[in-house]
Amino acid sequence: MGVVTHTNELTCSISPSRMFKAMFLDAHNLMPKLMPHTIKSIEKLEGDGGAGTVVQINFSAGPFKYIKHRxxxxDVENHFCKYTLIExxxxxxxxxxxxxxxxLDTTCNGGCVCKTTSHFxxxxxxVLNAEEMKAGIEKAEExxxxxETYLTENSEVYA
Known part of the structure; x- marks a missing residue:
């Protein structure tokens, strides 16, 4: 089994704390609300949100029906999360x-840089299809x- 590694960095004006809460701690509530055209629901199948938790993301439309993440x-304090798409x-x-x-690391202007390392x-x-990998990365950026847009427009959320 071969492994292809890809790294990506995105910068935004939102603090790491707020972004981390939105991306990882409350994503099961926030993402279906922000992206109903893409995400139908997020169901917690196992766990309490920490290591070992398994969630299923059900898609509204498109070529894929669902994915499961473990x-x-x-590490909330250091704004770090490692998860695996398992199904x-x-x-x-x-x-x-x-x-x-x-x-997520703090930038000098109070925002953050989101550093992602993905292991395929x-x-x-x-052989990994480069176009499929690119599509996944573009979806993550979207x-x-x-x-970021939602948190900019709603400064009280996760403050």
Missing amino acids: TDEV GDVLGDNLECITHEVK HCKDDA IHKTI
């Missing part, structure tokens, strides 16, 4: 799983921008 590590049609025939490590674990000798 939380591997959450869903987005994995296709080539991927065993995708592990994401996300760290390929099945056997499968979600990030949607959260």
Whole structure:
């Protein structure tokens, strides 16, 4: 099984604390509200939100029906979360799983930089489709921008 690693950085004007709460601690409530055209619901299947928690994200429309994530590590104080996409049609025939490590760091203007390292674990000798990987990264960037816009327009949320 081969592993392809991709890193990405996104900067925003929202503090790491607020962004972390929106992205990880309350995403099950926030994301279906912000993106009903994409996310139908997020269901907690196991756990209390910490390591070992499994959630299922059900999509409203599009080529994929659902994905399941397992939380591997959450460090609220240091704004770090590691989670693994363990099931869903987005994995296709080539991927065993995708592990994401996300760290939010404070910028000099009080915003944050979101550093993401993604490890795409390929099945056997499968080759990762670059277009599919790019589409996943673009979707993550869209979600990030949607959260940033919402928090900018609603400064009291997660304050």
